[in-house]
Amino acid sequence: MDPLVDVTIIVNGEAVSRRVEARQHLVDFLREELQLTGSHVGCEHGVCGACTLRVEGQIVRGCLMLAAQADGLRVDTIEGLAESGEIADLQDAFLERNALQCGYCTPGMLLTAAELLATRPNPSRAEIRTYLSGNYCRCTGYQAIVDAIAVVAARRRGDLT
Numbered sequence: 001m002d003p004l005v006d007v008t009i010i011v012n013g014e015a016v017s018r019r020v021e022a023r024q025h026l027v028d029f030l031r032e033e034l035q036l037t038g039s040h041v042g043c044e045h046g047v048c049g050a051c052t053l054r055v056e057g058q059i060v061r062g063c064l065m066l067a068a069q070a071d072g073l074r075v076d077t078i079e080g081l082a083e084s085g086e087i088a089d090l091q092d093a094f095l096e097r098n099a100l101q102c103g104y105c106t107p108g109m110l111l112t113a114a115e116l117l118a119t120r121p122n123p124s125r126a127e128i129r130t131y132l133s134g135n136y137c138r139c140t141g142y143q144a145i146v147d148a149i150a151v152v153a154a155r156r157r158g159d160l161t
Helices: 027-034 078-084 088-096 104-119 125-134 143-157
Strands: 004-011 014-021 050-057 060-061 074-076
Touching: 004 050, 027 050, 050 104, 060 074, 060 078, 078 104, 088 104, 088 143, 104 125, 104 143, 125 143
Parallel strands: 004 074
Antiparallel strands: 004 014, 050 060, 050 074
């Protein structure tokens, strides 16, 4: 039996304290303990991007980070970003451009796109593709996803209305 540890994690701006198994992954903690199921568990090896979360302002793979490692840290989930309105324009563009189909990869794609646009407001299509390269999508072929992110970048710069 794994030892239990006490953690307090600031999840979407709210402090949450729990006693968790030392080996519990952050994405499992969010899904099982807090019912925040927007981030998915895909490959469980950090390869697919389905479990992408934002920790202390940077995206991480929730399947590679333990809940105990997040003790005292701020964790933002797709639910928190959607609720705050931070990614509303990205969500709208994904819908407009049909950049989602089954939706399994979409939360990770949106979090990754948000980080990209926060750090590079004028990315080329090649830069968008490279930045998304750690997020797998089995449905869309990526073209519409790249289109949606490029449109949002242009709108944020005032190049499109």
